[in-house]
Amino acid sequence: MENSTIIYAVTFVSFVVMTTGLALAIWKIYRYRKRVHASIDNERWEQTLSREKIYKDNLIVFFGDSQIGLWRMAPSFGLLPIVNKGVYGEFASKAFDRFQQDVLSLNPRLLVMLIGINDLGSGQSVEAIVKNIQIMADMASNRDVSLILCSLLPVRGKYIHNHSLKDIVQINTKLKILSDQYDADYVDFHSQLIDNHGLFKSEFTFDGLHPSEAGYVKMTNIIFPYLVR
Numbered sequence: 001m002e003n004s005t006i007i008y009a010v011t012f013v014s015f016v017v018m019t020t021g022l023a024l025a026i027w028k029i030y031r032y033r034k035r036v037h038a039s040i041d042n043e044r045w046e047q048t049l050s051r052e053k054i055y056k057d058n059l060i061v062f063f064g065d066s067q068i069g070l071w072r073m074a075p076s077f078g079l080l081p082i083v084n085k086g087v088y089g090e091f092a093s094k095a096f097d098r099f100q101q102d103v104l105s106l107n108p109r110l111l112v113m114l115i116g117i118n119d120l121g122s123g124q125s126v127e128a129i130v131k132n133i134q135i136m137a138d139m140a141s142n143r144d145v146s147l148i149l150c151s152l153l154p155v156r157g158k159y160i161h162n163h164s165l166k167d168i169v170q171i172n173t174k175l176k177i178l179s180d181q182y183d184a185d186y187v188d189f190h191s192q193l194i195d196n197h198g199l200f201k202s203e204f205t206f207d208g209l210h211p212s213e214a215g216y217v218k219m220t221n222i223i224f225p226y227l228v229r
Helices: 002-051 073-077 116-123 126-142 157-160 163-179 213-228
Strands: 060-062 082-086 110-114 146-150 186-187
Touching: 002 073, 002 082, 002 126, 073 082, 073 213, 082 116, 110 126, 110 213, 116 126, 116 157, 116 163, 126 146, 126 163, 146 163, 186 213
Parallel strands: 060 082, 060 110, 110 146, 146 186
Antiparallel strands: none
């Protein structure tokens, strides 16, 4: 009887471990497929707009990290002539290396920039992050490209540990000041995505760092008037 109990317990524990591992693997695959599908959707839509010459003299570039890259342009903005240049894992400290190729060489009319959260997570200072964003803002200004600076998004869960809520607010305050210096629009996503504790509202994020589908719908509603103005 005792041996049967032990065998049952071992079997049950093994089952729980296997089920947990399988669930984790499925979740990782889902997140990977979501990133890939967002990229494919954006690329296909950009090809369609390009064929129809929608981009001529009206190009809008969305530039940043995965928070931009995962944003599906077609269902969000329809026929607005947007090219998505979000790169997964991008840092503001490295992004200006591709700024000429991904932004300036396209001669856009408008640049939308959302970047810096990965820099903060890697321990870079508030001043350094804002300075690197300013370098790119200056490059755009020198080419007479209109600019929209977006606030950093909030975080929640495990991301709180290396993304200080206070630093996020401080960076956003400095970005607002920076936008005034360049006569640019400042889009405040942060204040409209947080809960009463200053965290990313759970319904607006799927992992604590990236927006969920509902989060992107909310962000689209916030920024859309700036794009069509």
